[in-house]
Amino acid sequence: MNEYLNVIRNHYADFSGRARRREYWMFSLINAVVVILLELPLLFSSMGAAVAGQEDWNPGGLVMLSLVLTILYALFVFVPSLAATIRRLHDTGRSGWWYLINFVPFVGGLVLFIFLVMDSQPGANKWGPNPKGMQSAGAPAW
Structure with missing residues (x-):
């Protein structure tokens, strides 16, 4: 959660520097959990309508609120999500422009995923010092 x-809080639109794997993947995990929780009313309502065989399903107020909150949350986290991904690419020694490979059909997302899973480039690179060397003595080295 930290x-x-x-x-x-600290890196909302920070596209410079480096982000460790732990920072990126914990942000992504919690972000996914929040989106799933926000979409639960929509999911349950649409599943209930499908089971009941309703062809003219009309979402209620809670479902519409859920949809609006999900859209607002997605807009809120778009910039920090992009920034964290670019800083993660920097940590592997790649330019943030590699993010655009995500738009190549079929293989682009897989290539980006592999880049994001890779270990940090050892030592300093042109985007800054290795964040693994900046951890406190008691923190686990994930």
Whole structure:
């Protein structure tokens, strides 16, 4: 949770520097959990309508609120999510422009995923010092 809050509070639109794997993946995990929780009313309502065989399903107020909150949340986390991904690419020694490979059909997302899973480039690179060397003595080295 600390990594998620750190990205939101301290690195909201910070596209420079480097982000460790732990920071990126914890932010992504918590972000996914929040989106799933926001979409639960929509999911349950649409599943209930499908089971009941309703062809003219009309979502209620809670479902519409859920949809609006999900859209607002997605807009809120778009910039920090992009920034965290670019800083993660920097940590692997790649330019943030590699993010655009995500738009190549079929293989682009897989290539980006592999880049994001890779270990940090050892030592300093042109985007800054290795964040693994900046951790406190008691923190686990994930």
